[in-house]
Amino acid sequence: MNTQDSSFAEKDFYLDEFRGKTLLFALRAADLGTKVAMDMAVEVFGTLLLNDTRVVLLIETSDAGFERQSIKMLCDRVASTPQTSLASPVALSAGSSDDELLEQIWTVLRASPLFLGLWSVNLEVAPEVSLVVCAQRIAIRFKVYKFVLLDPAGGITTGGSRLSFMNGPVLRELLRQGEAEWTGLGTRRPVLEAVVRPWRVELPQSRSVHSLA
Secondary structure (H helix, E strand, O other): OHHHHHHHHHHHHHHHHHHHOOOEEEEHOOOOHOOHHHHHHHHHHHHHHOOOOEEEEEEOOOOOHHHHHHHHHHHHHOOOOOOOOOOEEEOOOOOOOOHHHHHHHHHHHOOOEEEEEEEEEOOOOOOHHHHHHHHHHHHHHOOOOOEEEEOOOOOOOOOEEEEEEOOOHHHHHHHHOOOOHHOOOOHHHHHHHHHHHHOOOOOOEEEEEEEEE
């Protein structure tokens, strides 16, 4: 089997696995600023929606003009996916309780397979983990099947190979004292710690860190 065939087989495998499930994506509006990133985002979300997969999409925004334009463009293009009804983006508040956040999401998903939540930049939290804080709360309460963090620094690579997903044991191993630094992931430790922290008691199926570029 050649590389292209393997790629298609892997894609079909995951699409079959995700059908009927809910996936949570977290990204920053600033990361949608290039055509390549926007095209990739539209392709991924459109493919999942056509696959009968529910998508909870969290976008962190500073409300800058170019970010608003990027979000609108994403909404317009995803809305063109056949047989997809897209609700308006919902502004999420850090002051909302977990139950209130859950109700906002369910209200939309009852009528649409895509929930798009806008999360304002939290200046009281380190920039590299502020978006994760919001995603943590929703992932646990909503019991999502998979949590995908789209990070500007790209995916997690060890030994020259990119990890397509990370479960609890993999994350805990990376976060052992000195392990992240030894594998060249020392600078990614804050994000990894933020991702794993809330699931030390209750872990979803998997988490992954990716880049749109």
